[in-house]
Amino acid sequence: MIRFNDIKREAGFVFGHRQIKLTLLVVFLLSSLSLWSGYSEMQEQQATIERLLEKDETERNAVLTHQSNYGMVAYYAFHLTYAPPSPLAFAAVGERDVFPWKHRIRMLALEGQIYESDTDNPELAFLGRFDFAFVTSVLLPLFIILLLYDLKAKEREARRFDLLNVTARNSHAIWSSRVLVTLVPLALVTLIPFIAFSVVNGASVFQTVTVCTIVIGSIIVWSAIVLAIGAAKRFANFSATHLASIMLGVWLVTTVIVPVTGHTIINASVDTPEGGDIVLTQREAVNSAWDKPVEQTWEAFIETHPLWADKTDFDPQRDSSFNWKWYYAFQQVGDQTAKELSEAYQASTLRKDKIASYVALLSPPLLTQRLLTNAADTDVKAMVNYENNVREFHASLRKFYYHHLFEAPEFSSASFKQLPQFSPKIRKTQENTNED
C-alpha cells in the first residue's frame, strides 16, 4: 500500500534532482515543438486545399462557359479531390508525406491519373518528420530508460539503499512511489501540450482521450520493460549502466530490428505487381483502340455498361469532329484492362499493411506509431481509402457524362448543376482495428 506520505517524500526527492527536472523540461519542449510543427504543417495543408478549391472552381467554370459540347467539357474540366487533414493529423503526420492527399482528375482513363503524385519534398520525407507520434514512440522510451535505469543502483552506489529500505514502513512502497512520481510528471509534460493543441485544433474529447490512452499505455509498457530488467535475478550483479545497455538493446530490437526484419520478410513474401506495368497496360489498351475496329471497343464497353447497348451509333451531323462516346468508351476499356493489375497492386499494399500490424505486436514503438496514425487517420488504410474515394468520384463523373453523351440531350449549361461534386469522406466513428 502506497501512502500519501511516501509519495510526498519521494516527490520532494525527485524534484530535488536537477537531472530529472532537466529531463522533464526537455521532454516538455520536444513535445511542444513536435506538436507545433505538425500543427503548422496541417494548417498549411488546410490552407492549400482552400486555395486549390477556389482555383479549381474558377478554372472549371471557365471551361463550362467556353465549351459547347459535353465531350469537350469532359475532356477539359478537371476536378479537385483531396483528403483534408483530420483534427488529429497534427499529432501524427503518418503517411501523408508519401501518399498523395490531393489529385486533380478528369474523365480520361483513371489509371493514367491516379498514380500521379503531388507529394512533398522527397529529401524531407527521407529525413522524416518530427511529429508527436515520433516523440512518443521513438524518443519517449529512451527518456524512460534514462530516468529509471539507475533507480535502485543510484541508491546502492550512494550507499543509501539499505538505509532507505530499513527506514521505510514498507520497502516496496518506496520504489513504487518513486517510479510513480517520476512517470506521472513525464506523462504530464508529454500530454499537456498535446491536449492544448488538440483543443485548439478542435479534436473531439474521444479522440484526445484515445491518444492520451495510447501514450500512457506506451509509457506503462516501457516502464514495465525497464523495471523488469532492473529487477531480474539474472542481472542482479550487473551495474546500473550494464542494465541500461540491456534496456537500450531492447529499444534497439523493438524500434529498429523488428520493423526492418518485418519489412524485409513482407517484401519477400507478398507479391506486388510492378507499378509500371499498370500504367503501361492501361496506355496500350487506350492507344491501341484507335487502330482497332470500333466494334471491339464497344463490345468490351457494353459488357460492363449494358445500359448503353443500343446507343452506340453516332450522328456525324451532330458530332462534327469525331465520336466522343467512343473516345470515352475506350478510356473506360483501358481502365478495365488494367483493373486486375491495379486491384492486385492496392490489395498488396493493404496486405503488407495487415502483416505489418501483426509485426507491430512485437514492437511497442511500432504499435504506438500505428495506433496513433490510425487514430489520426493518416495511416496506410486512410490513404488507400482516399484513393478509393477518388475512384468512386471518378465513377460518378462517368455516370454523369455517359448519360449526357449517350442520351445526347441538347447542350445546356444548366445541366451542369447536376455535375458530381467531390466531398471528402470523413471517418465518423473510430472503428476498432485488429491492433487494439
Add this chain to the structure above:
Amino acid sequence: MILNVAKIICAEQWRYWMRTKVAATVLLLGAMLTIAALVVNAFHIDEAAHTRDHLQTEAEQRFEAQPDKHPHRMVHYGHYVFRAPTPLSVIEPGVDTYTGNAIFLEGHRQNSAMFAEQRQSAGLTRFSSLTPSFLALVLAPLFIILIGYGSVSREREAGTLTLLLSQGTTRWQLLLGKLLALITASCLFLLPLLLACLYVAFSNESALVVILFCLSYVVYFLLWATVVTACSAIFEKSSVSFTVLVVIWMSACVLLPRLGSSVATNIAPSIGKLEADFKVEEKLRSLGDGHDVNDPAFKKLKEDLLAKYNVDSVDDLPVNFRGIVAQYSEGRQAKVLNEFAETRMTEELEQAQIARQFGWLSPTVAVRSISTILAGTSLETHHRFLREAETLRLEFVQALNKVHAEKLDYKLDMNRNASEEAADKAVVGADNWAILAEFDFKPETGSTRISNALIYFIQLLLWMGLTALLLQAAVRRLNP
C-alpha cells in the same frame, strides 16, 4: 614509445571486452547487421536495376513497334523513362525510395515520377531502414557508446587509473590506447561497408567519389570513437558518462535530422505541383491551344509562314500547317512548363538546404548530406533525372511534330475526321517512330557531386576540429 604503451592499453581493453558479454554481443550484433544490410540491399538494388533496364527496353520497343498512325497520336501515346540505381546506392539509397523511379512522358504535359517504393512499406521503415548508411550513421554510434562509455571511467572506479598513471603511463598514452581500442572495435561495423565500397569502385563509379565517400564514413566513426573516449575520461562516474553520451547520441542522430526536416517544411513551405499547375494553365491559356490552328494566338505565325513561302493560303504551303502549329506551341509551352518546374525544383532544393544546415549542429546530418550527394541519391540527382526526362520528352514530341509538318499532307490531315477511310489516309509510316534517343540515366559527374558536397565537408571539418579540442580537454582534465 607512445604507441607501444598505447598498444598494450588497447590490448587490455580488448581483453576486457571479450570477457564481458555485453561488449561481445554488441560487436557481434553490429557486424551481423551491417553484413545483412549490405546483402539485402545489394540484392534489392541489383533486382531493381534489372527490372528498370527491362522496362526501359520494353517501353522503347513498344514505341517503335507502333503501326502506321497519325503522328500526333504518337505524341499522346507517349513514352516511359525509368531511372536505374547508381552504384553507391547499395550503401546509401537516399531519396530513391521516396521519389518514384518511372515517369510517363507525353505531349503537352510534364508528369511527376510515379510509384515510390516507400508507399509499399506499410510505414515499417519510416524511422529505421535496413540500409548500410542508416546502420553506420545512426546505430553504429550507439554501439560505440555502449562498448566505450566506461573505458576510462571504469579504470577510475576500480582504482586502476591511479596505478596506471603512477607507473609512468602518460595521460596521452592512456587515452590513445583506449581510443585505439574503440577504433579497432568500430572497424567491425566499418569494414563490411568499406569492402562494399571497394567493390563499387570497380564498377563505373569515379574512384575519387568512392574514396571521399569512404573517407567521410571513416571520419564519422573516428569522431564518435573520440567523443566517447573523451566523455569517459572527463566524467568521474561511468553512469554520468553513459547518460551524457546517450543524450548526445539522441540529439545528433535521432532528433536533429528530423528537426531539420520539420523546420524546413515550416519556414519555407513550397507550393505543391497542383497549385503550380494552375499558374501554368493561366499562363498557357494566353499562349493558345496547339490543337486548334484557328486559335487567334497563331495568327502571326500563319502570316509569317505565308510570307516566307510566298503563298496566299495554308493549303498551298509546302509544309503541314497543323504540324507547324503543334511544333511551335509545344516549344513555347515547354518553356513555360520548364520555367515553373525550375522554380519548384529551386524551392525544393532550398528546403533541403535548410535541413542540411543542421549539419552545423549534428555531424550525422553533415555526413548524410555528403553520403547522399556523393552516392547520387540526393535531391540534386533526382532533379537531374527530371530534367533529363524533360529533355527527352521535348525531343521526341518535337521530332513527331516535325514528321507531322513534313510528312503528312495538310489536306489529308484536315479531312481526317470525315470518314474512317479518310482517317486511315491521314497517317504516316511506322518507320518514322525510330526517333527515340536511348535513355540511360547517369548521375552528375564525380567532380560536380564533389563540389555540391563541398560545404558539407566543411561542416565535417568543423566537427573534426571540435572533437580534437574535446580530446585535448579530456587529456588535460584526466585525473585519477
